[in-house]
Amino acid sequence: MPIHSFLNYLALEKKYSQHTITAYLKDLNSFQEFCNNEFDKQRIIEANYAQIRSWIVALVNANISNRTINRKISSLKSFYKFLQKTKEIDSNPLAKHKALKVPKQVQVPFSEKEIRNAINLLDEEVDFESLRNRLIIELFYTTGMRRSELINLKLTNLDFANETVKVLGKRNKERYIPLLKPVQNSLKKYIEVRNEMNTNETYLFLTKKGKKIYNTLVYRVINNYFSSVSSKVKKSPHILRHSFATHLLNEGADLNSVKELLGHSSLASTQVYTHSSMGKLKEIYNQAHPRSKKN
Template sequence: MKLESFFQYLEFEKRFSIHTITAYRKDLQQFMEYLSKALGIDQMQEVRHSHIRSFMVELITEGREARTVNRKLSTIKAYYRFLLRRGHLAEDPTLKVSAPKLPKRLPGAVRKEALQILFSEVTFPEGYEGKRDRLVLELLYATGMRRSELIALRPEDFNWAQQEILIRGKGGKERLVPIGKSLVLEVQDFIRWREELHGANKQKLLLLTAKGKPMYPKLVYNIVRKYLSAVSPDERLGPHALRHSFATHLSENGAELNAIKALLGHSSLASTQVYTHNSVERLRAVYQQAHPNAKGED
């Protein structure tokens, strides 16, 4: 079935690691065993798209996750592309096979207690970068803004008297988000530090690197991950985790879904409901624990 030539192609032409090639080998061996035992097929040329779908259904029936099924399908597709390019096949049966949809993975909300520790007990470095890093975390959690929106913030976007920020979101949409007095004072203090260090900034942005350049996405990610890792064991600790925490904590404290939708800058409630699913799960747990009918009592 041209297997060995395929593995040599992966090793010497594609330069895949031994670990990856081993995974490919296992996936193809499993597929071929299924073809032989379940369908009586011993030649890859005999395989049709219905046979591949049947294999995927078998995997799902066994309880394999969609991500695992997708990986095995990817291996099969790679093998058939190889056979097609080498002239061993006239057509590719995998073209009519679609991968199962993966469940959307959102970052978990960071616990309120962990964030309280972050802002009250974690020590930030002295000087501009320490103040900037703390402000990055404060703004993301206090407003639920996106990383791109944070990077684009300018001092004039703050209305000090009304204690609110003008945030420019996706598609040029703008929204006003309120902030507390303590954050207003922190931003004002930071601006003074920034002006002392960088002077009049031609970029006109609030947050800058130590060299006076605009912040960039990877830097924001690194800052957030560095400090959240100190207070949370979760592995998905980028800026979006703070946006999710903002929405989840509002929901847990009784905020209406439409209000959260407006604060996040969503165009539909469906998007907001995804961010607040943790609150629904916690409400379900409370219901199951406390409601007589949930416990099967009269």
């Protein structure tokens, strides 16, 4: 069976979780059920784009969200790519399909109080992991760096003399970000404990076993601590980067300066964060504009 072969292929790739593989199976079975009902039990391996479009229309009419429909179609597209690779079909019927438009989700930054409370949870702890976790939160919030940039920081990237950290961003573009005094102090405390570990790793952030940290560990650190202080749905490293930019703009920072700190190649990318700052901007505007003082 092609579907079972596809799922076995995903399992062997070792980059797909069981949850993801189960989602693929559910999506493929959903389309197969549609084909059974609408096209006289036709196998999905034989489906053409017009028939897939009929399924998409049925999903839309069933009030399934565009985001969910896109996921289902993505599963089907991956399945057909696999069939092409194994030469069971000549062409992918979804090769030219364009995903349905989905509304951009407004990401709500953490408040200054939430960030302060998350850091305070680690105030009394002085063991290796607590010092590391506090520093991870502080660096995200005070530098706005990306998760991949933080993970790949090396000890040699730190310049205490000039109070900066060198970050390697997208397309290997380097930038230098200032380090606040409290963060420098946290760095020195962490490095002092880190130096006691028996490791030759050159990366700044390590696991307790002396290995380079990884994506899910960093996400878990942020999610765990902020779950204790925030009721926001999304609690991730990117929300801390979002908070960094939003809070700077709220305090009157120049958009171009924030762009450079974030490592964006264009202002268009940075302007996303001005949405969250609009409330503060309106407040300043209403207080300062001469017309606001007239009844």
